[in-house]
Amino acid sequence: MKAEPEAQRRLLDLQALDTALAQLAHRRKNLPELAELAALAREISALSDERVRAQVDVDDLDRDITRIERDVDTVRMRLAKDQQRIDAGTGPARELTALQHEVVSLKRRQSDLEDSELELMEKREAAQATFEEITARRDATLAKREATELKRDQTLAEIAKEEEFKAAGRGPLAADLPADLVALYTRIRDSSGGIGAALLQGGRCGGCRLDVSGSEKARLRAAAPDEIVRCEECSRIMIRTSESGL
Known part of the structure; x- marks a missing residue:
């Protein structure tokens, strides 16, 4: 799947809102x-x-x-x-x-x-x-x-x-993002504890908090900017930026 880098970055904004909503629901329940x-x-x-x-x-x-x-x-x-x-x-x-x-x-x-x-x-x-x-x-x-x-x-x-x-x-x-991207994000979020997309920062996945391997870094460097990449450990969508350490 492909999506413009800007759309991928905005997926983090969606994740932030979903995380906030989940935290509010947890707060209400507890x-x-x-x-x-x-x-x-x-x-x-x-x-x-x-x-x-x-x-x-x-x-x-x-x-x-x-x-x-x-x-x-x-x-x-x-x-x-x-x-x-x-x-x-x-x-x-x-x-x-x-x-x-x-x-x-x-x-x-x-x-x-x-x-x-x-x-x-x-x-x-x-x-x-x-x-x-x-x-x-x-x-x-x-x-x-x-x-x-x-x-x-x-x-x-x-x-x-x-x-x-x-x-x-x-x-x-969510309406402004590609529908297939949102659908993928939603499926991952529902099956991964509420986190569907995470920032790749300093060579570490923000979803599972694990460092990516050397071979994985090579794969990520070779991936086109508009390609959707996922963590090999947690399968969450990883958002690449200049801080990703690739």
């Missing part, structure tokens, strides 16, 4: 914000689970406290009723004596219940503090995720804008 958002999602999920468990602990204690409060109210009402009958002094002496014993028992029961209630209220206070601490951590993580999402979106917008600019320059350039 944004640090994406990994950070994935980690934040896991953290938020774990904190949400912790928060549910903490809320269950608070609710369980609230139910226990309510139950004890009902028991205390029942004991107080019974105690007040018995004390009223004792104070009235009516009824057989044996019954009044039994009521006095019951009052003592009820007071002991009331004291035990109130001690249990106080203990539960202290546990409830600690459980509520745990719940609020987890909630604060989750809210802070949610805010961090929101900020990270904003940064991700801004970066993606910048990448999209740069891609649009690069693509706008690539179209006319």
